[in-house]
Amino acid sequence: MLKSYMILSIILFSIGMVGLISRRNIIVIYMSIELLLNAVNLSLVAISADLADSSAQVVSLIIIAIAASEAALFMALFVVLFRNKSSLDANLFDILGSKHE
Amino acid sequence: MSDRLLLNTLLLSPLVSALLIFLINISIAKTKQYIYTFLALSGSGISALIALFVSYYSYFAEKLFVSHLFTWLGIGDFTIEVTLKADSLSSFMLLFVAPVSFLIHIYAAGYMNKDKSYGRFFIYFNLFIFFMFLLILADNPIIMFIGWEGVGLISYALIGFYFEDIKNTYAGNKAFIVNRIGDFGFLSALMLMFIELGSGGFSYDAIFSHLTQIDNEMLTLIASLLFIGAMGKSAQIPLFVWLPDAMAGPTPVSALIHAATMVTAGVYMVARFAPLYNITVDVSLFIAYIGAFSALFAAIVASRQYDIKKILAYSTMSQLGFMFMALGVGAYSTALFHMFTHAFFKAVLFMGAGAIIVAFHHKQDIRQLRGIRYFDPFLFIMMFTASLTISAIPPFSAFFSKDAIMSVLYSSGHIELFFIAMAASLLTVYYMFRMIFVLFFSKTVQTGERSSVVMIYPMAILTLLSIFAGVLNLPEIFGGKLNISTWLNIADKDFFMSHSGEILLMGINTLLIVAVIIYTYKKYAYTVAIDRESEQTVVARKFCVDEMYNAAFVKPLHSLSTFLDMKISNLLINNTINLMALQYEKLGKAFSYFENGNVRFYALYILIGCVMGFVYLYFILRAVL
């Protein structure tokens, strides 16, 4: 049982990575990050069930709390970025790159 | 009075006085001249006194003064000890070098009066005699080489003393560079000697006792290389070209360095290595021939020169040729005695020339300085006496020394050397009296400023010495006992000449000399013959030796170095480096496409790196199984 949960967690994590890198839409990038966190939560709960220790569930809870705060900040960020550029393209933010020197 | 104290003070007092003058010169802007004079004269005066003392004891009590200073290098078997040793040869050198230097110091104080670089002059002068003493007193050819190089360096500094005129600097450069070529020979010889002999200690005694261990070819090589050093320092063919140009320096410099001391360092060195030159007779013969040709060449060229100092410079080269002839046939003490007398009369001649130059505001052409007998009769008497001396008229001192050389050459078996020496000697009379008659015996009369007493008195002392110094080494026919030769105790070869032969020789010599004087008198005194001589003849242009050297050595080297600079350094190396830099720049630009500022791409790179790490660990290393 635990093994299958771990494998599922790994698959979801990989899917999240793919989405993080491939998409240019910043909202989809954000949701991929959330998917990563959820995959980790899944594996934590499975371990907790296996070990019959609730500490892992507590960790998972804390991760959910952190994801919530991060969501708030991300949203604020979206509002600001959309206000500036009127577009949701991640490729537009490249001031750190070498073209601007 | 211990040996150490005497010798160390002798050596170091000129150095200390030079240092003090230097410190005062750089710290106080306007110093009174007499402070410098006092320091300089005391520096050289103390040395002169000690030198007289040392040579007195060395002659009469046969005492050997040794002063071991310190060990410079001690590597295994090879040691270089810095030791000062005043044996008879060194004391003899000190006997005339130190007092003559002191007298020329006094003269220079008068000559350089009110010169703006008075202090600098005496710094160099005192440093010069310090190095000369180091050369003479060294017990060890390496320490002598330090003195050798030092006198060359100071000679460069003094020749180019009036450096505002760039020609003087070029003359100094020429002197130093030509000297350097000689030094290369000397140094190579030292290194060869060290390779062969170094393990047994490197002082002169040690070298000469082990000399037979080296095979003959190596000895010949060492002897010739050493003589190349002497050629450079004593201005023999082919390394003489610096000496006429060296007259660009102030006259006391010419008097001290290029008459009495530095140019005699070569003679001293050959005499010091007498045991070596006794073994390698081919090299000795070569030395004699070089001396002969130099003497003759210089005498020919001097007979058509018009600048006082250049005439005297070629005269020095010619007299040095005589000394080398004597050294070449193995009569070392005869050569040294001629060096002794030469120092006196040549110094007088140069000092007189200097007095004339100063009196007439730096005119140096004898055709413009005619008829100066009456403005300073004393000067005339001294110059005339010195000229008589150089012509080897009895009973002046050079008669004894030059005639000794002639007899030695006659009885050496190389009769051609004798005839060349005879020709050069007669030419010497000719050019010296040409100069005297044109300067002093003329219908037109000029006057100039009288020289100061400071310049006249040292000249007077030296003139007296040049008259009477011959008595120190009278040969047997005149009842003397060859005092100096027995004192020196160098490995002379024995020459046999019957007394009657000697007297015949001397008689013929003297008659010929008188004849030449009369001829010259008829030609040059009270006539304008000198003005009719052309300046464009080959002889007057010194056989174009300078031009030949320029074309053969200087121009090719110059063009080679220009080529290397322009083509190789600039084009080749610079462009290669620039090319490499350009490639790096392009590579950098190519890599900059990876940094586009997009965070997604950075995340991609991280992912790729991470995956590669995983793959490496898992598949290639099989780390986790």
Next chain:
Amino acid sequence: MQNEIIFLILAAVAIVSSIVMISAHRPIDSALSFIVTLMSIAALFGLVNATFLFVVQIIIYAGAILSLILFIIMFLNIKDENLPDEKYKNRWLIATSIIVLPFSVILIDLILRSNIVLNRVAGDDFGTIKDVGLTLFSEWVLPFELVSILLLVSLVGSVTLSKREA
């Protein structure tokens, strides 16, 4: 037996909806399928008796966070021209999945090969709110307090970030 079937169904739903999420063009479609993913994960939590987390996941993740996302998406009034032009989306997706493939293959291989199952016996109140609460407030009280500070920080931060320049 039943557990395995339920697990497989839920796993399939999660994977499919997450794939839809990452490949949808419009953000609202991505958000809606993400909700489906979250629901299935919550169900998976429930399958192992972690009932408290099941509830928390639904309320906070699916309920608060996702509704916040939906709210912002609709608030920003995103039109088609605001969306980025992702011409090569499929190619990027396939390429990245090829890059990530070794990574996941290795991990899955590790998991399959190891024997990490311990299978301890849990008590009756495993996963209930009481059990989790007790652990939270005894061993993990410090992280709990720190998380509350973190929430405060993010609250202040989001207000500051989105202030209009006066």
